Amino acid sequence: MISEAILNQHNLTESEYQKIVQILKREPTLTELGIFSVMWSEHCSYKSSRVHLKRLPTRGAAVLQGPGENAGIIDIGDNLAVAFKIESHNHPSYIEPFQGAATGVGGILRDIFTMGARPIAAMNSLRFGPLHKQQNKRILEGVVGGIAFYGNCFGVPTVGGEVYFSKGYSQNPLVNAFALGIFEKDKIFYGRAHGIGNPVIYVGAKTGRDGIHGATMASAGFGEDAGAKRPNVQIGDPFMEKLLLEACLEAMQKGLVVGIQDMGAAGLTCSSCEMGARASTGIELNLDTVPQRESGMTSYEIMLSESQERMLLVADRSKEKQVFDVFHKWGLDVVTVGTVTNDGLLRVRQRGEIVAEIPNTALTDEAPLYERPLSAPKSLRSSRLDLYSFLDGCEESLIETFLNADANPDGQDYNELLKLAVSSPNLASRQWVWEQYDHMVQSNTMVGPGSDASVVRLKGTEKALAMTLDGPAYRVARNPREGAKMAVAEACRNIVCSGGRPLAATNCLNFGNPEHPEVMWQFSEVVDGMTEACNKFETPITGGNVSFYNETFGEDIYPTPVLGVVGVIEDLSFVTTSAFRDPGDTIVLVETPSRLLGKVNLDDERSLQDFISEAIRKRLVKSAHDIGEGGLAVALAECCYSNLQRRAVGAEVRVPVHMETCKDLFGEYSSRVVLTTTSADELKVIARRMGLEVSVLGQVGGSRLVLQYRTDRTVDISIDELEAAWRYALPKLLSSKSS
Amino acid sequence: MKFGVVIFPGSNCDHDCYYVIESVIHKPVEFVWHQDTSLKGFDAIVLPGGFAYGDYLRTGALAKFSPVMTAIRDFARKGGLVIGICNGFQILTESGLLPGALLRNVGMKYVCKFLHLRTETVNTPFTNGLSKGQLLQIPIGHGEGNYFADTETLKRIEDNDQVVFRYAAPDGQITGDANPNGSLHNIAGIVNEQRNVLGMMPHPDRSSESILGSVDGKLIFESMVNALVGAQKA
Numbered sequence: 001m002i003s004e005a006i007l008n009q010h011n012l013t014e015s016e017y018q019k020i021v022q023i024l025k026r027e028p029t030l031t032e033l034g035i036f037s038v039m040w041s042e043h044c045s046y047k048s049s050r051v052h053l054k055r056l057p058t059r060g061a062a063v064l065q066g067p068g069e070n071a072g073i074i075d076i077g078d079n080l081a082v083a084f085k086i087e088s089h090n091h092p093s094y095i096e097p098f099q100g101a102a103t104g105v106g107g108i109l110r111d112i113f114t115m116g117a118r119p120i121a122a123m124n125s126l127r128f129g130p131l132h133k134q135q136n137k138r139i140l141e142g143v144v145g146g147i148a149f150y151g152n153c154f155g156v157p158t159v160g161g162e163v164y165f166s167k168g169y170s171q172n173p174l175v176n177a178f179a180l181g182i183f184e185k186d187k188i189f190y191g192r193a194h195g196i197g198n199p200v201i202y203v204g205a206k207t208g209r210d211g212i213h214g215a216t217m218a219s220a221g222f223g224e225d226a227g228a229k230r231p232n233v234q235i236g237d238p239f240m241e242k243l244l245l246e247a248c249l250e251a252m253q254k255g256l257v258v259g260i261q262d263m264g265a266a267g268l269t270c271s272s273c274e275m276g277a278r279a280s281t282g283i284e285l286n287l288d289t290v291p292q293r294e295s296g297m298t299s300y301e302i303m304l305s306e307s308q309e310r311m312l313l314v315a316d317r318s319k320e321k322q323v324f325d326v327f328h329k330w331g332l333d334v335v336t337v338g339t340v341t342n343d344g345l346l347r348v349r350q351r352g353e354i355v356a357e358i359p360n361t362a363l364t365d366e367a368p369l370y371e372r373p374l375s376a377p378k379s380l381r382s383s384r385l386d387l388y389s390f391l392d393g394c395e396e397s398l399i400e401t402f403l404n405a406d407a408n409p410d411g412q413d414y415n416e417l418l419k420l421a422v423s424s425p426n427l428a429s430r431q432w433v434w435e436q437y438d439h440m441v442q443s444n445t446m447v448g449p450g451s452d453a454s455v456v457r458l459k460g461t462e463k464a465l466a467m468t469l470d471g472p473a474y475r476v477a478r479n480p481r482e483g484a485k486m487a488v489a490e491a492c493r494n495i496v497c498s499g500g501r502p503l504a505a506t507n508c509l510n511f512g513n514p515e516h517p518e519v520m521w522q523f524s525e526v527v528d529g530m531t532e533a534c535n536k537f538e539t540p541i542t543g544g545n546v547s548f549y550n551e552t553f554g555e556d557i558y559p560t561p562v563l564g565v566v567g568v569i570e571d572l573s574f575v576t577t578s579a580f581r582d583p584g585d586t587i588v589l590v591e592t593p594s595r596l597l598g599k600v601n602l603d604d605e606r607s608l609q610d611f612i613s614e615a616i617r618k619r620l621v622k623s624a625h626d627i628g629e630g631g632l633a634v635a636l637a638e639c640c641y642s643n644l645q646r647r648a649v650g651a652e653v654r655v656p657v658h659m660e661t662c663k664d665l666f667g668e669y670s671s672r673v674v675l676t677t678t679s680a681d682e683l684k685v686i687a688r689r690m691g692l693e694v695s696v697l698g699q700v701g702g703s704r705l706v707l708q709y710r711t712d713r714t715v716d717i718s719i720d721e722l723e724a725a726w727r728y729a730l731p732k733l734l735s736s737k738s739s
Numbered sequence: 740m741k742f743g744v745v746i747f748p749g750s751n752c753d754h755d756c757y758y759v760i761e762s763v764i765h766k767p768v769e770f771v772w773h774q775d776t777s778l779k780g781f782d783a784i785v786l787p788g789g790f791a792y793g794d795y796l797r798t799g800a801l802a803k804f805s806p807v808m809t810a811i812r813d814f815a816r817k818g819g820l821v822i823g824i825c826n827g828f829q830i831l832t833e834s835g836l837l838p839g840a841l842l843r844n845v846g847m848k849y850v851c852k853f854l855h856l857r858t859e860t861v862n863t864p865f866t867n868g869l870s871k872g873q874l875l876q877i878p879i880g881h882g883e884g885n886y887f888a889d890t891e892t893l894k895r896i897e898d899n900d901q902v903v904f905r906y907a908a909p910d911g912q913i914t915g916d917a918n919p920n921g922s923l924h925n926i927a928g929i930v931n932e933q934r935n936v937l938g939m940m941p942h943p944d945r946s947s948e949s950i951l952g953s954v955d956g957k958l959i960f961e962s963m964v965n966a967l968v969g970a971q972k973a
Binding site: 153155237238239243331437438443445459644645 | 793
């Protein structure tokens with residue numbers, strides 16, 4: 001008998017329960033209830049978001065596979081395809097940062113190689129509470145350690161990403177993991193259980209009691225008992241995953257696989273019913289054959305376990321033994337646990353009894369769908385940090401210093417302000433983070449962490465791929481629709497600045513509680529803004545993930561859509577980085593006529609990106625850097641720092657006067673790029689044709705950054721000094737005493 | 740002339756090494772499965788980087804029991820060239836083919852970055868194309884690269900000119916700041932007494948093409964080719 005208490009434990013409402021009874025025409029068993037609860041959880045069913053997600057553009061010339069499969073796939077020419085996706089692992093990473101983040105990486109990698117693609121790059125977008133709180137340091141160290149632990153051992157380079165600090169993430173860090181893989185476009189595999197009578201084969205790690213109800217956990221907020229949910233977090237084994245990768249790809253190459261899906265959220269349940277539903281077949285499982293790590297596991301536990309590094313595959317009946325041989329070669333468990341049937345049911349047997357019998361589509365297509373109430377706030381929130389969003393999450397004293405300089409621009413020490421800016425938590429070098437990641441394995445990394453986009457070459461071609469993650473949450477919180485457009489614009493701008501052409505996108509939509517009408521309004525606005533911008537830049541969304549219930553003690557996080565954009569660089573010689581190259585190069589500022597703050601004019605932005613693309617293809621550009629948080633002064637400093645090819649280099653620049661010193665140096669106006677060139681006149685001609693403004697700012701050279709403003713040398717500072725402040729700020733913050 | 744690149748379960752720089760040999764220095768190369776027992780026909784063996792057996796127990800501790808290691812011991816004893824890179828170096832010390840051990844980095848963290856190596860000897864088949872003192876830009880990527888040997892062993896390998904590379908500052912000085920992992924005397928790579936087995940933590944496989952930031956690693960592979968060509972003539 002299913003009591004109200006049991007329903008509550010499963011996060012199911014009374015009306016959802018009635019729907020289950022209606023579908024089954026009887027009361028569910030406890031195992032069935034568990035199966036429904038995970039498949040109908042927010043995490044698996046997208047029940048609050050689906051009505052909105054339908055509005056996103058998902059088709060385009062390059063798209064081979066849109067949302068709904070394990071990952072999106074795009075065509076990049078040369079008979080090659082790219083599978084990529086971003087996914088959140090926020091809740092587990094708060095409870096247990098190291099394993100939570102590690103298994104987030106593991107999950108997204110499986111999504112990629114499940115489709116037959118070999119993962120060649122990973123990135124991650126991370127958000128934490130301010131570093132002057134001890135607990136946030138601990139979470140940061142755990143998350144970074146976990147990502148390194150998993151990705152390094154697996155052998156995928158972590159080539160980039162982003163890290164931000166803001167108060168709202170103190171008790172709800174965001175860990176969004178992205179992975180990208182490559183394969184031949186006629187060798188794509190899908191999670192479809194075709195072929196009545198074919199064996200359903202379980203491969204990989206044994207099933208244990210870990211992670212039971214992970215998907216349900218990810219669909220609720222946290223209260224006082226968050227620590228008690230620790231056993232819900234899975235433990236990752238990257239070595240096992242590496243073996244699984246090699247064995248799966250080998251089995252696929254040998255033509256032994258009909259369909260395949262990883263056991264991620266909701267484990268054996270989700271992989272079996274989704275594969276059946278997609279192929280309109282049934283699946284019959286015999287749980288007695290499932291490899292188990294612990295004795296005495298119930299059918300409920302086996303079906304709901306989220307033990308990591310497991311795959312379910314369907315093979316052609318005649319090739320079962322060959323599948324076994326491949327997995328044995330790699331030392332992995334491989335067992336036939338079921339059969340494909342023609343009745344459309346997920347039928348689960350244990351010890352001779354049927355413990356669950358549910359139509360596959362009831363768990364997938366027929367999951368509840370909610371059109372939750374939306375409510376816009378009375379007014380959009382403006383904030384004192386709209387000009388200087390990088391200060392969000394900083395200590396109050398630093399914020400005061402900048403706001404004081406903004407109000408009293410004369411007589412300030414701008415050398416000191418610039419140093420403070422580049423060493424502030426949101427602008428400081430992330431080297432401490434990415435040095436812990438192997439960002440070079442597979443020997444394709446042309447541009448690793450730290451430039452506008454990361455670039456990996458494609459062996460055997462003259463092409464490279466550019467990829468970036470962007471999630472300007474502060475802007476989205478102020479104005480969700482405009483902020484979402486900015487996310488798309490910025491991500492595409494980063495791809496273009498690195499020499500690429502944006503092809504498609506994946507999104508990870510991190511939001512608060514969808515039962516709060518204002519959160520659903522934010523969500524809806526973000527979807528609309530993203531739709532408009534993705535149409536403008538011709539970057540359809542090929543997949544991704546929604547993470548709701550990011551709240552602690554009832555307080556919602558910033559709405560944080562993270563956008564991953566992938567582009568192709570048609571020729572290796574087009575690869576461009578943000579770093580200044582040679583003394584004497586002319587520094588040029590390109591901007592749109594609309595000087596906007598906190599929003600973006602998509603037409604102008606498109607012109608800007610077309611301009612940069614054309615200029616790079618005409619070989620007129622030596623470096624290109626997007627101006628983002630911290631404005632022009634910070635962007636210029638970033639172009640000067642030392643790198644593998646050269647020591648630190650200086651620049652002499654005249655800063656255009658629009659308003660006042662502090663605003664013109666650090667103000668974060670949209671749609672601006674710093675280029676260097678030896679052909680400024682040619683750039684001007686192209687820019688004029690496109691209705692853009694190009695101004696020559698100065699020259700690369702020397703060892704100091706000199707910013708002339710009106711008649712003053714407002715900034716005149718040694719690059720070595722500035723670079724040291726920037727490069728060592730994060731380790732310093734981490735080792736400083738805090739509350 | 741044929742190179743072999745060994746694949747252990749968990750090797751993950753196997754394809755990188757293979758690629759350099761095949762597509763950068765254009766020499767014949769084949770993969771060798773860790774359960775193979777014969778190295779017939781090979782002239783040089785590469786133990787690539789990665790996490791053989793997940794680095795469980797201790798880096799290299801399980802890999803040394805792979806059947807191929809018996810063949811590699813035999814191959815090395817007969818003078819065949821063996822280069823162990825990163826995890827390959829760890830496997831060579833665990834197997835006793837090279838002296839010393841690789842401990843956890845002093846910073847207790849994995850470190851991946853480009854740095855400078857100073858060439859300490861050119862009297863090896865791996866460095867014959869370099870000049871003594873030559874600085875190389877080659878990246879590391881490891882959590883356990885902290886070279887350790889007892890005082891006596893350390894003295895012996897230094898006296899015997901077995902230290903091949905040390906971590907150096909950009910000006911070539913051997914300093915504490917230039918040491919990324921706490922290695923004794925900044926040691927980054929050593930050879931055995933016979934000088935035909937090299938272990939090094941830095942990755943020449945990641946620094947053999949200009950688009951990856953450096954071509955200095957290629958000099959090591961080319962030196963091996965020189966040595967093999969020389970041996971064929973002799």
